[in-house]
Amino acid sequence: MNLKKTGILLATLTFLGACEGTNIFGGGNAGQTPDRAIEESSLEYFNTQIGDTVLFVVNQNTLTDEAKAILDAQVAWLNRYPERMVVIEGHADERGTREYNVSLSNRRAVAVKLYLISQGLAENRITSVIPYGKERPLRACSTEVCWSENRRAVTVVAGGMGNV
Amino acid sequence: MNHLKIILSAMLVMLAGLASAQERPTIEIDIDGGVIEPIPVAVPDFIPETPGARRLAGDIAQVIMADLASTGLFREIPGTAFIGSVTNFNAQPVFSDWSVVNAQALVTGSVSTGAGGRLVVKFRLFDVFAQTPIGDGVQYVGTQESWRRMAHKVADTIYSRITGEAGYFDSRIAFVSETGPKNDRRKRLAVMDYDGANLQYLTDDNSIVLAPRFAPNTREVIYTSYESGLPQVFLLNVESGQRSQLLDDATNMATAPRFSPDGTKVVMSIIEGSNTDIYEVDLSTRTRTRLTNSGGIDTTPSYSPDGSQIVFASDRGGSQQLYVMPAGGGEARRISREGGSYGTPVWSPRGDMIAFTKIRRGRFHIGVMRVDGSRENLLTASFIDEAPTWSPNGRVLMFFRETAGASGAPQIYSVDLTGRNLRRVDTPSFASDPDWSGVLR
Numbered sequence: 001m002n003l004k005k006t007g008i009l010l011a012t013l014t015f016l017g018a019c020e021g022t023n024i025f026g027g028g029n030a031g032q033t034p035d036r037a038i039e040e041s042s043l044e045y046f047n048t049q050i051g052d053t054v055l056f057v058v059n060q061n062t063l064t065d066e067a068k069a070i071l072d073a074q075v076a077w078l079n080r081y082p083e084r085m086v087v088i089e090g091h092a093d094e095r096g097t098r099e100y101n102v103s104l105s106n107r108r109a110v111a112v113k114l115y116l117i118s119q120g121l122a123e124n125r126i127t128s129v130i131p132y133g134k135e136r137p138l139r140a141c142s143t144e145v146c147w148s149e150n151r152r153a154v155t156v157v158a159g160g161m162g163n164v
Numbered sequence: 165m166n167h168l169k170i171i172l173s174a175m176l177v178m179l180a181g182l183a184s185a186q187e188r189p190t191i192e193i194d195i196d197g198g199v200i201e202p203i204p205v206a207v208p209d210f211i212p213e214t215p216g217a218r219r220l221a222g223d224i225a226q227v228i229m230a231d232l233a234s235t236g237l238f239r240e241i242p243g244t245a246f247i248g249s250v251t252n253f254n255a256q257p258v259f260s261d262w263s264v265v266n267a268q269a270l271v272t273g274s275v276s277t278g279a280g281g282r283l284v285v286k287f288r289l290f291d292v293f294a295q296t297p298i299g300d301g302v303q304y305v306g307t308q309e310s311w312r313r314m315a316h317k318v319a320d321t322i323y324s325r326i327t328g329e330a331g332y333f334d335s336r337i338a339f340v341s342e343t344g345p346k347n348d349r350r351k352r353l354a355v356m357d358y359d360g361a362n363l364q365y366l367t368d369d370n371s372i373v374l375a376p377r378f379a380p381n382t383r384e385v386i387y388t389s390y391e392s393g394l395p396q397v398f399l400l401n402v403e404s405g406q407r408s409q410l411l412d413d414a415t416n417m418a419t420a421p422r423f424s425p426d427g428t429k430v431v432m433s434i435i436e437g438s439n440t441d442i443y444e445v446d447l448s449t450r451t452r453t454r455l456t457n458s459g460g461i462d463t464t465p466s467y468s469p470d471g472s473q474i475v476f477a478s479d480r481g482g483s484q485q486l487y488v489m490p491a492g493g494g495e496a497r498r499i500s501r502e503g504g505s506y507g508t509p510v511w512s513p514r515g516d517m518i519a520f521t522k523i524r525r526g527r528f529h530i531g532v533m534r535v536d537g538s539r540e541n542l543l544t545a546s547f548i549d550e551a552p553t554w555s556p557n558g559r560v561l562m563f564f565r566e567t568a569g570a571s572g573a574p575q576i577y578s579v580d581l582t583g584r585n586l587r588r589v590d591t592p593s594f595a596s597d598p599d600w601s602g603v604l605r
Binding site: 061094095096097098099100102103104106107110111114128130131132135136137138139140141142 | 345464523547551
């Protein structure tokens, strides 16, 4: 129990470190060294070891090489656990008008959806694409550090066995 | 809740007695030129003609004065400066009492209450220095519950007589009320009087809601809600609170709805695949017609007041710019031309201008331009100034301003077309996405 709490704390600290901009296109929390064994089939593994988030340049929906590498790993994982379904969320930073940003974030989410399909994920595994525009920022500050992490698409894994 | 149900019979009864209407008042304001020196106005408490009217007699005078002062065209002579008082509505005022405190215009009035909640408000407007009435006295009959609306009607008449423009005080604002931290914001639809009074929430805060727009009759609003999980367009009856999804297709995604000027159609954006295009939806049949077909994001459409054209924002040429097309679709021509990106265009109710949000070099502006894109004029600048909406007479804009930083939050502001009279509209919580109704009927 104590060990588990410590593990979460460490993961949180590592996550905050990653927000300094060292891994801008690699997504929020991908590629951390696990400080304990994480079950590979778990959501935690997908979210922290594969990476659920890819980031975008201002006003763009082009996938960077770093983003594609994460999405490739997502496809491989999802094809290992075929009962898992996903929703793709699109997001934008606050530096655009509200309705335009909804559509811009849709473009980003659809870019992720089409890439996942092109790399071998069955289309019916993606239940929906939700464009949130600037309505759900991950980070609240008004500097490029936060904006770069808010311009994102998140692959949200749902359902399937042992929703851990 | 019953605010809009109240039938306000704004009878224009010309009151007998004093001199007849002046053809040309001596006090005149040129709104276009911008007023450097606001006109000093005295609005002493109205005379209560029945015991039940005592409180309202003072409150009504205060609302009238607040309306006039909010325009920046008038300045209040405070009651503490008064040396005279008005005790008889039908007697000629002692003009020297008012000229000595430098009141240029004087408003006098009376209030009486009657059976069944009836309320009668009378007023007269005077040019103090010419010692003449400006127009005839007017009597309004309504209910005591609607006293603020009657005060706004009086202020509208005064504004109109002095400026020569239609008034706009008897109007409402639909908006999004916001609470909570920036990365977990809760949003609710709300409506209020133009001055922030009579606030009424229309939805709970369980779903994201965006950009409500009034129907021309002010009884319905159309807006975007995520209540199904996806952004979809809903119609809501302001009085009953009943709402329905505009399109019954469960997987459609739509945003940025706005009514046609005759209220029979809605124009909005539908998101399909990675594309966003503009559609018209007939409200009687709920059938949709596609109006744009570009690979870009086409959004935030707004009709011209005659219903013949639509202005919208699109990034079809790279950056987001403003375009005008025929209301039935067809070739769109770009009108924005000054550099930067443009969004949320709104056609003026007078038909002569388009208001917009402009983003340039990291700053947001509210601006206006002629409908051909000429004479661009930026009225505001800040971290985020977004989503203008026109006053019913096309002389004032409301918009929302959001401050920067982790504790940043939006508030509604108004600004007139000179850009000089910038004011925050008081709301009990954070507020965004205002939409200004027409003058109530």
